[in-house]
Amino acid sequence: MPLTREDNDLLTRVENGAPMGEMIRQHYWLPAVPSARLVADGAPVRVRLLGSNYVAFRRTDGAVGVLDELCPHRKTSLLMARNEDNGLRCIFHGWKLDTSGEVIEAPNHVGDQAQFCKHVRVNRYGVQERGGIVWVWLGKGEQPPKFPDLPFTSLPEDQRSVTSQEVPTNWVQGVEASMDSSHVGVLHESTTQITAGSGNQRMHMTKALAPRLEFEDRPYGYRYAALRPLPDDQFYARVNNFVMPWYGIICAPDEKGPSTVFFSTPVDDVTHRAWFVHFNPHRPLGMTIMSATPDVWNYPPLPPGTPADNWGQNRDLMRRGHATGFPQHLxxxxxxxxxxxxxxxxxxxxxxxxxxxxxxxxxxxxxKSVREFMGGKTPTLADNPDLDYSRIVSVGGVLPAGEDWRSLTAAP
Structure with a gap:
């Protein structure tokens, strides 16, 4: 059933006090920047989230911070600040801020400088560096929400890769795609053939395009099985998980192969950042189509054209058998x-x-979650007593007809 205009706005809008943006701000950790993007004493990086601008930086000793972009003094951008001696120093008047957001030096103030700095009003944001990502909590209060200890966040560096790209559309379009199983065998048919090879289980998706879906609610969202019939009284079950508010945890294409977490975080109402985390919990990841990235902050590539040329779609390549004409990346x-x-x-x-x-x-x-928030409640899917991100299992496999797909999963 189509959404009403009011529900579509409630679902998608995150700026200027929109309820969805305020719920996300208060109840969820947001991925801000790939860890590899920040260099000790290097240039600060602009991070835009929920319609507001921030700077992320790594100080001299390796710790990371996320601050409001504008200096609290005369409101110029800290992107131009010097990153030195464990803090950002504004080049306008020399005020210096540490990773907590505190002003620790105000050299143009006459009098007790330390006492003055204590009374400068600043926003302080919780920050964690986990799984190759710097995360930020933008909410109010002393107690941050439970950190999403997803399957990749505690893995060694050689077992995961992180890339991201800013996309000029609303964030929900990306989140929906991560859970849209039936598009994979159509949109990504050629990519699957190129990257998976004919013997890979993932190829079953290109042969049975209309899966039967079965769902199961979970404390973090839901999981579902896309079931595709195969010859010889068998079927292919692909179990994926949706984790609030934007994580699509996708099963590995074969046993002990690499899995992927897709997530699309809201930059503003009409822009999102698409994240691709490729990981293997069993062994080093090695070189894959996901890890072979030239730029962790701008990859995979956007379509190369404009609406005038169908966004750079290569019709000649389509005539030669490519399904979409976008060969750059899935x-x-x-x-x-x-x-x-x-x-x-x-x-x-x-x-x-x-x-x-x-x-x-x-x-x-x-x-449901944003309406609970609007009613003054903590959303159930953000504060469920059974919420345990580490127990999320996405898996695929071929089973005999009649067997329950849940036999593939370790989770109860």
């Missing part, structure tokens, strides 16, 4: 679809089908 194929939906997708005139159950559940989970 992420590029997704980005082209999001951009084709417009800056904020109009969900009021959609005509959905049986394959869209997982997408509908994403919307339901987000809308």
């Amino acid at each position: 992420g590029t194929e997704d980005f082209a679809m999001f951009i084709g939906q417009g800056p904020i997708a109009d969900r009021t005139t959609e005509q959905l089908c049986s394959a869209d159950g997982a997408v509908l559940r994403v919307r339901q989970a987000l809308l």
